[in-house]
Amino acid sequence: MGKRRIKHVTVIGSGIMGSGIACHFANIGCEVLLLDIVPRELTDKEKAKGLTLEDKAVRNRMVNDNLAAAIKSKPAPLYNKAFANRISTGNLEDDLKKISNTDWVIEVVVERLDIKKSVFEQIEKYRKPGTLITSNTSGIPIGFMNEGRSEDFQKHFAVTHFFNPPRYLKLFEVVPGPNCDPSVTDFLMEYGEKYLGKTSVLAKDTPAFIGNRIGIFSIQSLFHTVKEMGLTVTEVDKLTGPVIGRAKSATFRTVDVVGLDTLVHVANGVYENCPQDEHRDTFKLPDFISTMMENKWLGSKTGQGFYKKSVSNEGKKEILALDLDTLEYVKQPRAKFATLELTKTIDNVADRFPVLIKGKDKAGEFYRKSFASLFAYVQHRIPEISDELYRIDDAMSAGFGWEHGPYQVWDAVGVAKGVELMKAIGKEPAAWVTEMLEKGYDSFYTVRDGATYYYSIPDKDYVKKPGQDGFIILDNLRAQAPVFKNSGVTVHDIGDGILNVEFTSKMNSIGGDVLAGLNKAIDIAEDRFDGLVVANNGANFSVGANIGMIFMMAVEQEYDELNMAIKQFQNTVMRLRYSSIPTVVAPHQMTLGGGCEITMHSDMAVASSETYIGLVEFGVGVIPGGGGSKEMALRASDTFEKNDVELNRLQEYFLTVGMAKVATSAYEATT
Structure with a gap:
């Protein structure tokens, strides 16, 4: 068998979890078929319209209503509402045969064994051999759900337990069935990490899992x-x-x-x-x-x-x-x-x-x-x-x-x-x-040569925690001496000729020490390294400039110092842009104000999907002064056309600043 690719996913059950899972697969580019049961009674509104139980709008009412409610819910399950176009809907009586063209069927129906077994029996009629089949159950033993199923079904059957809401909570428990092929388990674990953006955790078939x-x-x-x-x-x-x-x-x-x-x-x-x-x-x-x-x-x-x-x-x-x-x-x-x-x-x-x-x-x-x-x-x-x-x-x-x-x-x-x-x-x-x-x-954990080791009970010794080889984990570099450090940043040599600047201020706010540290890191990188990364593993990338400091300068009417602080910020972000070495910023979660401005001036931004980025200074009554306003004007000018007066694209860009808008995902920030 060749390399498994997931292009189309079918989700059975459109409740809060089912719709949320469908939306998250749409987020990562999959086409999704979302199915649910056929209603047995007409609503008063349907009766008034003269509809019957045979009309498609009625037969798909439950799934369509559930999906519509999910899309409107907060926090949003989709990176962008347009991604809803990747989800088609149907019902279990008319559309189950379509699973013959799907790559992965995920069952998310009510937590009753008899209902799940009935659904699996129907799935077997149309499912092509080799198709993944997983359940989002959190309490029913896999062995019971497996009973009576074909050998190929059992070979490709596991539990994939998402936590609600599926877009935001990172746990993805994988529980292989008793006859599940190890290659299927390995695929699900890797897919959860690499594509779904989750922490995949292999669990056993025990009540409530881990x-x-x-x-x-x-x-x-x-x-x-x-x-x-x-x-x-x-x-x-x-x-x-x-x-x-x-x-x-x-x-x-x-x-x-x-x-x-x-x-x-x-x-x-x-x-x-x-x-x-x-x-x-x-x-x-x-x-x-x-x-x-x-x-x-x-x-x-x-x-x-x-x-x-x-x-x-x-x-x-x-x-x-x-x-x-x-x-x-x-x-x-x-x-x-x-x-x-x-x-x-x-x-x-x-x-x-x-x-x-x-x-x-x-x-x-x-x-x-x-x-x-x-x-x-x-x-x-x-x-x-x-x-x-x-x-x-x-x-x-x-x-x-x-x-x-x-x-x-x-x-x-x-x-x-x-x-x-x-x-x-x-x-x-x-x-x-x-x-x-x-x-x-x-201790249960130790760090050796930049990698985390855990105490293995069967081995009675420390064993390297798997899955680290493809990542640089900043916490594991603490033992080695930093290239530079002050109260605002720590600069590490992360190998391959690359420096990393990690903010260490409270909430990763950007003050004088952070700016001084960034400049020092650029100096060092230009002298003897090949590139610079700005990244950290804090709860948020940065909540922005130290507004408290700016407020105090304004109250004390220390305008020269204030102008100097703003000028230092502007010079620093421009150094990021025009440095002789490439600069990459990796934002995640809240990336506000100055954090946004630093990101905008890098050669490349590699953002976590859950990045909430924006110039929010107007919210506290000041204009973005660290290069953000300039950058918005520059980006607007890239779209100018001859005699472009009525469209006034500059107004649109400045409204984003004036309303202190924050993107609700990395995707939204780029559109």
């Missing part, structure tokens, strides 16, 4: 801890948010967004299907969760969950939080802990963990208990849910947005210290952890 198994345990564990310690909803969200490298929505806000019913469904599934799980009781629902389910306080979808929007007696909008003892919504005071104050000056999240567990207040106690529970749980999930510990960390980072997975957190506090924390709550270390420490291995 991401949800660990993620739901972590949340359920917090549910029990919060009651034991008498913490409030807002306190827990303060403790489990950005301070430990997790999303601003932290724990309870995240549950509100995802839906309490979704969490309960997964927790119940693990409790029922994992009788040997030593922490099985953690998946039992606390009384307050059961009451919330009965009251349908499911979160955003029902208007209230752990939080509820309200209007005060004075008419002010406010957000109330659920008191877990009284189950009434109350205004909770801002959460403050002395331990958290100690971490305010620590920018690197990993360096905060040793400080947090030493806290002498309730926060310190909370971290000791919650981390100990997490360590005790993940140590026994190998080899149950994964043979390699790094896959657990990858799954939690990509699926739940944790900056550091469980084993990385454990490394940060120290493996021996983690064991001490576990023993304090009555949990013993797994035999392999004890053996590892006895052999003198004191």
